Structures are given as structure tokens and as C-alpha cells.
Amino acid sequence: MDGLVLGIDLCDEYTQISCMQEExxxxxxxxxxxxxxxxxxxxxxxxxxxxxxxxxxxxxxxxKLLIKDGTATLGENRYTxxxxxxxxxxxxxxxxxxEYATMHFKQLVFTVRKLSPKLIEALYACCGKLEIPRQRVxxxxxxxxxxxxxxxxxxxxxxxxxxxxxxxxxxxxxxEMKVNxxxxxxxxxxxxxxxxxxxxxxxxxxxxxxxxxxxILCSCGERLMNKKLYSSVFLCGKGFREQDWAxxxxxxxxxxxxxxxxxxxxxxxxxxxAADYLNEKTSYPFTFxxxxxxxxxxxMPVRQRSGETSVVVxxxxxxxxxxxxxxxxxxxxxxxVDFVLTTLDSRNKRLIRIxxxxxxxxxxxxxxxxxxxxxxxxxxxxxxxxxxxxxELFPATDIKxxxxxxx
Amino acid sequence: MxxxxxxxxxxxxxxxxxxxxxxxxxxxxxxxxxxxxxLLVLDDFVDDNLLDFLRNxxxxxxxxxxxxxxxxxxxxxxDVLVMILQECDYYTTPxxxxxxxxxxxxxxxxxxxxxxxxxxxxxxxxxxxxxxxLYYELLGETDVNPGSGLPAGQLWHNIGTCYARMFYxxxxxxxxxxxxxxxxxxxxxxKLYYLTLLDEKLTMDEREASLITPxxxxxxxxxxxxxxxxxxxxxxxxxxxxxxxxxxxxxxAGMNRLITRWKKEYRSMV
Numbered sequence: 133m134d135g136l137v138l139g140i141d142l143c144d145e146y147t148q149i150s151c152m153q154e155e156x157x158x159x160x161x162x163x164x165x166x167x168x169x170x171x172x173x174x175x176x177x178x179x180x181x182x183x184x185x186x187x188x189x190x191x192x193x194x195x196k197l198l199i200k201d202g203t204a205t206l207g208e209n210r211y212t213x214x215x216x217x218x219x220x221x222x223x224x225x226x227x228x229x230x231e232y233a234t235m236h237f238k239q240l241v242f243t244v245r246k247l248s249p250k251l252i253e254a255l256y257a258c259c260g261k262l263e264i265p266r267q268r269v270x271x272x273x274x275x276x277x278x279x280x281x282x283x284x285x286x287x288x289x290x291x292x293x294x295x296x297x298x299x300x301x302x303x304x305x306x307x308e309m310k311v312n313x314x315x316x317x318x319x320x321x322x323x324x325x326x327x328x329x330x331x332x333x334x335x336x337x338x339x340x341x342x343x344x345x346x347x348i349l350c351s352c353g354e355r356l357m358n359k360k361l362y363s364s365v366f367l368c369g370k371g372f373r374e375q376d377w378a379x380x381x382x383x384x385x386x387x388x389x390x391x392x393x394x395x396x397x398x399x400x401x402x403x404x405x406a407a408d409y410l411n412e413k414t415s416y417p418f419t420f421x422x423x424x425x426x427x428x429x430x431x432m433p434v435r436q437r438s439g440e441t442s443v444v445v446x447x448x449x450x451x452x453x454x455x456x457x458x459x460x461x462x463x464x465x466x467x468x469v470d471f472v473l474t475t476l477d478s479r480n481k482r483l484i485r486i487x488x489x490x491x492x493x494x495x496x497x498x499x500x501x502x503x504x505x506x507x508x509x510x511x512x513x514x515x516x517x518x519x520x521x522x523x524e525l526f527p528a529t530d531i532k533x534x535x536x537x538x539x
Numbered sequence: 540m541x542x543x544x545x546x547x548x549x550x551x552x553x554x555x556x557x558x559x560x561x562x563x564x565x566x567x568x569x570x571x572x573x574x575x576x577x578l579l580v581l582d583d584f585v586d587d588n589l590l591d592f593l594r595n596x597x598x599x600x601x602x603x604x605x606x607x608x609x610x611x612x613x614x615x616x617x618d619v620l621v622m623i624l625q626e627c628d629y630y631t632t633p634x635x636x637x638x639x640x641x642x643x644x645x646x647x648x649x650x651x652x653x654x655x656x657x658x659x660x661x662x663x664x665x666x667x668x669x670x671x672x673l674y675y676e677l678l679g680e681t682d683v684n685p686g687s688g689l690p691a692g693q694l695w696h697n698i699g700t701c702y703a704r705m706f707y708x709x710x711x712x713x714x715x716x717x718x719x720x721x722x723x724x725x726x727x728x729x730k731l732y733y734l735t736l737l738d739e740k741l742t743m744d745e746r747e748a749s750l751i752t753p754x755x756x757x758x759x760x761x762x763x764x765x766x767x768x769x770x771x772x773x774x775x776x777x778x779x780x781x782x783x784x785x786x787x788x789x790x791x792a793g794m795n796r797l798i799t800r801w802k803k804e805y806r807s808m809v
Contacts, residue, residue, distance in 0.1 A: 432542070433541070433542070434541065434542045434543065434544040435541035435542065435543050435544075436543075436544060436628065437628045440541065443544060459544065459545070459547075460544075460545040461542040461543060461544055461545060462542070462543040462545060462567065462629075463541075463542055463543075464540065464541045464542070464543055465540050465541075466540040466541060466542060469542065470542070497543070497567075497571075497629070498571065500545065500565075500567070522567070522568060522571070523553075523561070523562065523563060523564045523565060523568040524561040524562055524563075524564075525561060525568060525571065525572070
């Protein structure tokens with residue numbers, strides 16, 4: 133094998149790895165354990181085993197620990213969330229490494245429940261420590277992985293509307309994906325709803341709890357799927373490994389619908405995307421509107437040789453995290469830097485004007501402004517304007533304007 | 540009202556523009572100096588160094604080649620400047636047309652007037668050493684050809700001002716004296732008087748001093764006092780006061796920076 137192409141679903145309860153080449157997968161509880169008095173680390177079931185026999189100290193909920201900037205004291209040492217995640221990822225990647233006897237990662241796509249810059253940066257840092265180049269590491273939301281998984285199936289499965297219930301340890305989530313056909317490009321709109329009705333899977337262990345769970349699912353199903361025409365419905369998560377307890381719910385969803393079960397859907401979706409990164413031309417020629425992608429196009433009216441024109445800084449459907457535009461402009465009798473925000477349907481346009489407050493007064497067209505546009509999430513754009521002066525003729529100052537714009 | 544998007548130019552080695560004593564880091568700066576200082580770039584500006592800068596740093600190889608061929612042909616070399624402006628997309632077409640007309644107008648000027656304008660341009664950008672040399676050259680030419688039309692008094696005055704700006708008070712004083720005797724202009728007396736206030740070693744001779752009335756002296760003293768007051772409130776003075784108000788480490792670092800800047804500016808102007 134000349135290199136691994138992996139999709140990794142990283143959650144607080146479990147982590148799944150899906151290997152693209154041989155469709156092999158691993159599911160590991162997201163826990164790490166340090167053996168007492170040694171520097172040996174174990175993850176998953178091995179970690180539980182060492183903790184049970186009493187020679188190790190275990191840490192769980194590694195994602196949450198990282199997001200909260202938490203630390204854990206194991207033995208005499210205190211470890212940051214990042215360090216523990218780094219150790220966990222290192223041990224995790226040893227699984228496919230040992231299986232295929234290669235340490236070369238061609239593409240690595242992580243998928244997480246909620247995208248946050250901190251988590252994304254942490255994953256990049258973890259892979260950086262393992263000397264995996266940054267351009268081979270990507271992070272997707274679960275919603276996006278769901279879309280990639282579905283689009284990788286036969287066309288009739290995603291022709292129209294696709295729904296999915298994800299029932300995991302203490303979380304019930306409904307995902308929906310729709311294909312909007314356009315003149316130039318088809319758009320995939322996907323969203324999810326974290327249902328308040330989520331329950332702990334432990335209640336399934338007794339009959340009355342199971343009946344209650346079935347009832348909860350039925351009421352959610354009726355509310356969410358009412359009168360909608362689905363091409364297919366997916367069920368995923370640990371809760372659906374066995375469906376005996378959900379008799380009524382299964383009747384409801386299976387009525388005149390194609391229903392599929394897939395327990396490693398997110399990891400597989402990520403693996404499909406990882407494989408797609410290796411292609412010169414994408415196998416998914418769609419505009420994606422979902423968590424992790426921008427819903428708005430950001431452009432800038434500028435002047436070029438040919439006259440007035442508009443430069444697209446970020447397009448709807450672009451990944452907000454990977455979008456980081458840096459360029460320079462020279463205002464001509466203008467004391468603002470303007471952006472135009474356009475919604476996907478092009479119906480709503482909004483002009484955002486950022487005044488160059490505090491910039492020194494100079495002759496016209498002798499102030500270069502460095503414009504950096506990045507995104508804090510799919511709804512927040514960050515603009516940083518920096519005075520670059522005009523060479524030695526009009527030296528730059530330290531003046532910098534930072535503004536957050538709600539999209 | 541608009542925003543101009545800049546070309547991506549990763550300039551590693553800037554172009555040193557000798558006549559202005561500055562480095563140019565972009566095509567926009569190059570266009571700016573061509574457009575704003577046409578007299579300084581009309582002759583001998585386009586050389587191998589500039590062509591290398593266009594080719595290697597600004598990634599304008601095609602333009603460099605076009606210019607090379609143009610210069611080898613018998614076409615008007617001034618058009619090369621217009622070519623640069625057109626290619627770099629920093630000025631509009633009407634602005635470039637206006638620039639072309641200015642160039643043509645300059646070329647129609649008599650030699651001495653052209654040279655005087657060039658010296659004045661240098662003076663305007665604080666290149667006093669270079670300006671003074673040109674004024675001297677013009678003086679020499681006026682001596683050889685008295686009908687060239689440029690009054691010696693004015694040239695001596697300009698030379699004096701160049702010297703004064705470079706803090707060569709003695710030479711400035713002598714130049715103003717010559718300007719006074721060439722033009723018999725009382726304004727020169729005023730300047731001579733101010734120089735005596737700035738430098739105690741300088742004294743006006745009896746003949747000059749006798750021409751100053753007590754009223755004039757009082758008025759000039761008041762003006763000098765006011766100028767001193769204004770200088771005390773200037774931005775530079777405020778910066779200095781601010782610097783001396785800081786703790787010793789920051790003060791020393793700030794002073795080093797300031798002295799370096801002043802030295803650089805002085806070297807450039809001389």
C-alpha cells in the first residue's frame with residue numbers, strides 16, 4: 133500500500149477510523165490511560181482494561197477537555213487537553229499503521245460534531261507533531277461527512293430529500309439534506325437539529341425504558357418527517373445497532389421509504405472526502421451549504437484596468453475555516469473598504485462599509501491597505517485592515533483595524 | 540471613489556532610485572515617482588537596473604523586453620515612461636494622456652528653464668545638494684551666455700537656500716550676499732539678518748547693515764521670535780519632548796532610532 137487514506141470520526145464517546153483502500157474500520161472509545169509508574173499510554177478498550185486492573189489512570193471526554201482548555205493530572209504530571217489529544221491521535225493512527233505496515237498518510241480527514249477553530253487547530257497541531265503535512269489534513273463537520281457519504285451512494289438514494297437520525301450515547305440528532313438543482317451548478321443544502329428529546333442509551337436496557345425511547349423517537353419522527361417525500365432515510369449511531377426496541381419508530385420510518393443502517397457513516401463520509409482530495413477533479417461538483425461552509429458570498433467592488441469590477445473574496449459553499457484571503461488595495465478618493473454580502477439565491481445584497489479610521493492623511497492613492505478576510509465561523513467574518521503606507525515615500529504605520537461582520 | 544486592487548508583487552530586492560534617495564518596492568511606487576517627478580526621470584532614468592527590477596522583481600518581463608526594443612529603435616525614448624504607466628495600471632487613461640502632454644511641454648522648454656525646473660523639483664523633494672549643483676551649473680551657463688534669461692540673483696538666492704537647508708550657514712550667507720548685490724532685493728537682506736540670528740559668527744557688513752531700518756529690524760525680530768515659538772510647538776519638538784519623558788531604556792532606543800533617521804535624511808539631502 134503506497135499510503136493511507138483515512139476518515140476519522142472523533143467524538144467524546146467513541147472514535148471511528150475508516151480506511152478507504154480496503155474498507156476496513158476501527159471503533160475505539162475516546163479514552164486514554166497512562167500506566168502508573170511508566171510512560172506507557174493506552175487508548176480505547178486497552179485503556180479500560182488497564183484501569184480495571186488498577187495499573188492505569190484514565191481520562192475520557194478528550195474533545196470537551198480540549199475545548200474547555202482543561203487539564204488532567206495523571207500520576208505526578210499535569211497534561212493539557214491538547215497533549216492528551218495528541219497522544220490519543222498518535223496511538224489511534226498506530227492501528228491502521230500496524231494493519232497496513234505503512235506510516236505514510238496520503239490524506240487524513242477528521243470529522244467532528246461541532247467545528248470550532250480551537251479543535252481544528254488542535255487536530256492540525258496533533259498531525260503536525262506526527263509530521264503529517266498540514267495540506268494532507270482536513271476537518272469536516274458531521275453534517276458535511278453525512279453529505280459526502282450520501283453522495284457517494286447510488287443517485288436514486290439522494291435524488292431528492294435525505295433524512296438521517298443519529299442516536300448515540302446521550303444525543304439524538306436529525307440531519308437533512310436536499311439537492312437544489314440550478315442552472316450552472318447543483319447545490320446541496322444540509323442541516324442538522326440537535327433534538328432536545330435525546331436520552332441516555334442506558335434506558336434501553338429495561339423494557340419500560342425501551343418503550344419510552346421508542347415513543348420519543350416516534351414523536352420526533354412524526355414531527356420532523358411529516359408529509360415530506362424522502363429519497364432515503366439513514367439511521368446511524370450506537371443506539372440503532374439493534375432496532376428491536378424501536379418497533380413503532382421503525383414502522384414509521386420504513387413506511388414507503390428506503391431506510392438504511394450505517395453505524396460508521398461519518399467516518400466513511402470523511403474517508404470518501406479524503407479519497408476525493410486525491411483526485412484532480414472532484415467527484416462532488418456541487419455547492420455545499422452546510423455546517424463548515426459559508427452561506428454567503430463575500431465580494432469587494434474594486435477598480436481594475438477594465439473599469440469597475442467585483443472580486444469574490446469568499447464564495448457561498450467555501451469552507452469557512454480554510455478560507456483566508458490576503459490582498460492589498462489602494463483607496464482612490466475613498467475612506468472606506470467596502471464588501472458586498474450576497475445570499476445564495478442572490479436576492480439579498482448587503483453593503484458593509486469599514487471606515488479607515490485613524491489612517492494617516494496622505495495624498496490620494498498613496499495608502500496601501502492590507503486586507504485580510506477570514507472567518508470565525510460560518511456566520512462571522514473577520515476583517516483586518518492594516519496600513520501598509522506607500523513604500524519609503526509614505527512609510528507604513530502600526531495602525532490596524534479589526535472588525536467582525538455578521539454574515 | 541473606488542478601491543484599486545494591487546498586483547501581487549513579491550519584491551525581494553527593491554529598486555534604489557538614486558535621484559530621490561529612496562527604494563521602490565512596487566510598481567505603484569514606480570508609477571507614482573514617474574508621474575509626480577517627471578523632470579527627474581526624463582533623462583537616463585531607464586537603465587539596466589530598472590529593467591532588471593521590472594523583469595525579476597515585478598514580474599514584468601514582457602514590458603522590460605518591449606522597453607529594451609523601444610530604446611534600441613529610433614522612437615521617442617520619453618514614451619517608455621508612458622509605457623510603464625500604462626502597463627502598471629496605477630493611473631487612469633486620462634491621467635496618462637495628461638502626463639504625456641506634460642512631457643511634451645517640458646521638452647519644448649528652453650534648456651535653461653528646463654534645468655531650472657529640474658533643480659526646483661529636486662529642491663521640492665529636499666534634495667538640496669543635487670539642486671544646488673544644478674543652480675551652479677545654470678549660473679555658469681548664465682555667465683557664459685548672459686542672455687539666457689535666468690536672473691543671477693534668483694539663482695544665488697536658491698543656492699543660498701539650499702546651503703541654509705543643509706546647515707552650511709557660512710556658505711548660505713555668502714550666497715545671499717551675492718543674491719542681494721545681483722538683484723538689490725530687500726528680501727535677501729531679511730534672510731541675511733535671520734542667518735545672523737541663527738549663527739552668531741555671521742555678521743552683516745556695514746553697507747548691508749546700514750540699509751536695514753529700525754522698523755524693519757523690529758518686525759524681523761518679531762517674525763524670528765514667532766518662528767521660534769512655532770518651532771517649539773512643532774510635531775518634531777513634541778516627539779522629542781515625549782522621548783525625553785520616557786524611561787532611560789526606551790529613551791535611548793528612541794534616540795538611536797531618531798538619530799539614525801536624521802542621519803539618513805541628511806545624507807539623502809546633501
